[in-house]
Amino acid sequence: MKRFFYAIGMVSILVAFFSAPAPAADDSWDKVKAVGKLAIGIDDAFPPMEFRNEQNELVGFDIDASRELGKRLGIAIEHVPTAWKGVIMSLKTKKFDIIWSGMSVTEERMKEISFTNPYIMQKQIMVVKADNEKVKSVKDLDKAHIAGVQLGSTSEEALKSLGTEFKEVKRYDNNTSAFMDLKIGRIDALAVDELVGRYYLSQRPGEYRVLPEPLASEPIGIGIRQADVALKDMIQKTLDEMFADGTMKKISIKWFGDDITAWK
Secondary structure (H helix, E strand, O other), rough: OOOOOOOHHHHHHHHHHOOOOOOOOOOOHHHHOOOOOEEEOOOOEOOOOEEOOOOOEEHHHHHHHHHHHHHHHEEEEEEEEEEEEHHHHHHHHHOEEEEEEEEOOOOOHOOOOOOOOOOEEEEHHHHEEEOOOOOHHHHHHHOEEEEEEOOOOOHHHHHHHOOOOOOEEEEEEHHHHHHHHHHHHOOOOEEEEEEHHHHHHHHHHOEEOOOOOOOOEEEEEEEHHHOOOOHHHHHHHHHHHHHHHOHHHHHHHHHHHOOOOOOO
């Protein structure tokens, strides 16, 4: 889910979805259909969106949703784990066809790639250990504390937006490592996507606590190369059908216990 922006930025992004003129049609969908496979770039350590279970199987909200999309389109789905900090470049160099991995829609990213309409709205939050009685608010964090964040995520920008002078900011390749360091005290607080943070809290009750002030709100979409208009349109059409018949709601309830999806 991954770069912070203010409310006015969100408005301009959503306006762009519905007001921007559509580029000319292309053969991007025909190529995928001919191959019979849609390759999807993911961060496979991003629960509950996509992660590996104890059997090393890929599971999660995005995994279920993308596989359902593949069934409806009559094509196979290949998930391609990749380092998040280079995920957009990997898409642009055609290492996979799309990014479907809890990716936040930002103005900066929209300069490089296109997005489907948002399918989830989420927040950026700050998590601390449950027994940390000295930090009850984001305002309690200062130069005496070490903060953690995933490298290349929107959480990184959300953390910067606080303007807090931390003792140190540790950057991690994935949130799993960051939560481990938070647990053993190597960092004092972790800026993270709410979807990920809430999942970790549900899996480890009593270990962590979310500070009351959210850092930002942001939409989540599927990233696609700007030239691949036909592929984007086909994916969007199928997603709309999955929303309309209740499939996305069902998948959301499975992973979050509630319907947190966003549609139109």
